[in-house]
Amino acid sequence: MELDIDDLTPRERSRIVKSAVTPRPIAWISTVDEEGADNLAPFSSYNYVSSSRPVVLFNSPTGDAGGLKDTARNALVTGEFAVNVVTEPHLEQMDHTSAPVPANESEFDLASVRRAECRRIDAPRVADAAVTMECTLYDSISIHDRLMVLGVVQYFHVAAEVLTDDEIDMTKLETVGRLGGPYYTVATPGTFKRRF
Ligand SMILES: Cc1cc2nc3c(=O)[nH]c(=O)nc-3n(C[C@H](O)[C@H](O)[C@H](O)COP(=O)(O)O)c2cc1C
Incomplete structure (x- = not known):
């Protein structure tokens, strides 16, 4: 097909992009x-921009009539948000929080997700997340009908279960990714490893 x-x-374009850009964190x-x-809500239009001084981004519709989604609005108004990494045991709860x-x-209560306090920001975090990154607002940029929200990572929480010799061990971190349509995937490292 060409x-x-x-x-x-717009719907056809969107379907192709969301199937081609997969799996998404x-x-x-x-x-x-x-x-x-x-x-609490999931966002798969998400990635990092820089890593040694970490900045992450997510995006959400500007929603001219209905306004921004709560997550984007709260991040802009308070200047803070926390990114919790989704692993397989939380897949269904995460999906539930998109309601x-x-x-x-609160989606924490709706999906029975345990809260814990953050260290550097007032937002709560997911107590049982394998990794949480506490962020402060870096900037926000309008792109067509979306608002891209960028955050500077200020603090990491990493669960002991995903560590080997004090480093995150990808064979222990079962990250959930989003595919096109209604599908999810769970990361299991393949046998072929990066050579260069
Ligand atoms: C796996 C998954 C990924 C999602 N990614 C996005 C996204 O990148 N941007 C977005 O605006 N909504 C996304 N959504 C939908 C939001 O999670 C949903 O609209 C949610 O109700 C927003 O909640 P809030 O209004 O509390 O922020 C996603 C939903 C799921 C299940």
Whole structure:
């Protein structure tokens, strides 16, 4: 199939991009609003930008009529968010937290996710996450109908179970990724290893 972008509907373009850019990592993002109501939701339009001075990004629709999603709004208003890494035991709970619920209803409670306090920010984190990165807002950039939110990582929490000799061991970290359509995948390192 050969497809010129100009011949495709927005939905068709979106389907192809979301199937081609796979598997995508999932940021399970916890935030808090000005009133202290916490929020938790998954974002797979997510990655890191720099690593030695780590900056991560996620993006969300600007939602002209309905406004921003709670996560993006809270990150902008409070200047803080935490990225929790999703591993296989949390797959169903993570999916549950994508349900559209009113801003004053917590997805932590909805999906029975245990909270813990962060060290450097007021947002809660997922207590049982294998890795959490506490972030402060770096910047936000509008791109077409999306808002890209960038955060500077200020603090890492890493569970002992995923460590070998004090480093994260990818054979112990069963990261969940998102595929096209309704599908997820779980990372298991292959036998072929990077050579260069
Ligand atoms: C695996 C997964 C990945 C998602 N990725 C995104 C994303 O990158 N951007 C986005 O706007 N919504 C994404 N969503 C949908 C949001 O999680 C959903 O709209 C959620 O209700 C937003 O919650 P909030 O309003 O509390 O922020 C994703 C959902 C799932 C299940």
